[in-house]
Amino acid sequence: MVAVITGASRGIGLELARQMAARNSRVLGTHRGAVPADLPGVDWHPLDVASPESHAALSQHLDGTAVDLLVCNAGIYLDKFENLAEGYPPAMWAEMFETNVTGVFLSVQSLLPQLQQSGHGKIVIISSQMASHTRAPGRSYIYRASKAAVLNLGRNLATDLEGLGIAVGIYHPGWVQTDMGGPTASLTPAEAASGLMDRFEALSLKTTGCFETWDGHAHPY
Template sequence: MHIVITGANRGIGRSLADHYRARGHDVTGTARDGSSDLALDVTDPAQHRTVASLLEDRPIDLLICNAGVYLDKGHDIDGYPAEMWAQSFAANVTGVFLTVQALLPNLQASKGKIAIMSSQMASHTRAPGGSYIYRASKAAALNLGRNLATDLRADGIAVGIYHPGWVQTDMGGPAAEITTDQAVEGLTDRFEALSLDSSGCFETWDGRAHAY
């Protein structure tokens, strides 16, 4: 199985790449700083075209849109500058769409799957305040994924959107609830179970349906 993972140089992305490689799968990881298999800043259309060209003849069985940023962590109401909104949405929303758009022929070739990393912070049922940019961008990624699920059904491509858990990574911090190993074990089970019947789902890492 050929798996492409964006943001595969650290955190959950790296752990997912290691997991799949250890099980003999063909993994192509991308990273903005070039520290994975391919260099890709998901906000840069030109780099997407380059990656698409390099992978032109290779079907993709699973695309994991993992790359993202959390630039407004810890900000108070006086923060959140306009440029931070633009940068966050460029990575967390536009970047997901550009990745899917660029690699769609590869996914169509194998009737592959798309897994989009969103967050429980995307849910309108959770509104404790703060992290306005991150919450809004992950809600937009959730909306994007559900609409892609509708449009790509005819191509046989299933799309799932996932809350990976509050994970002990650089982004999640040491006080987070679960380890990367726990997150990866749960997420890979979710990806395997994803089908056209469940396309458009919003699920937690451990298999629970999440409120939108």
């Protein structure tokens, strides 16, 4: 299996790359900034998910390669400590949506030929339970809105890509001990990645458009 994982240089993405490579998949992990440390079985490639030119370079690098799995994992959470009275500047809205939503769309669009070449390609989008309308405790407005938008994007991509034989799944990875989740989170990256990989394996055209938790439960939209 050939898998592309965006934002694979740390956190959940890094652990997904590690575990997939250990299962003898060919993994292309993307990174922004410094080249990550060597990881057996992982081929690193630079990618700024918000840059069309960067996507074009990756697509060219993979020209003629069938991609079986695209994991849209790259994301940022910049507004955790913003306050309503004077926070959430417009530039922050633009940057987070550019990465968390447009970046996913560009990833899918640029690698669609490679996914079609696979014959059974799958796209998975790492969203969050914070995307659901059932969870509205306040704050983190930009992050919540961006994850709700990418959930909607994934659902609509599932409709359009079903006829091409490409399944799309959207997943809440759990509260994970990463830079984003913090050290008090309930799951280790290894636990979250293992559960997510089970979800990816189970994803099919019968379940395309699903929004599920890392451990296999349907999540309300």
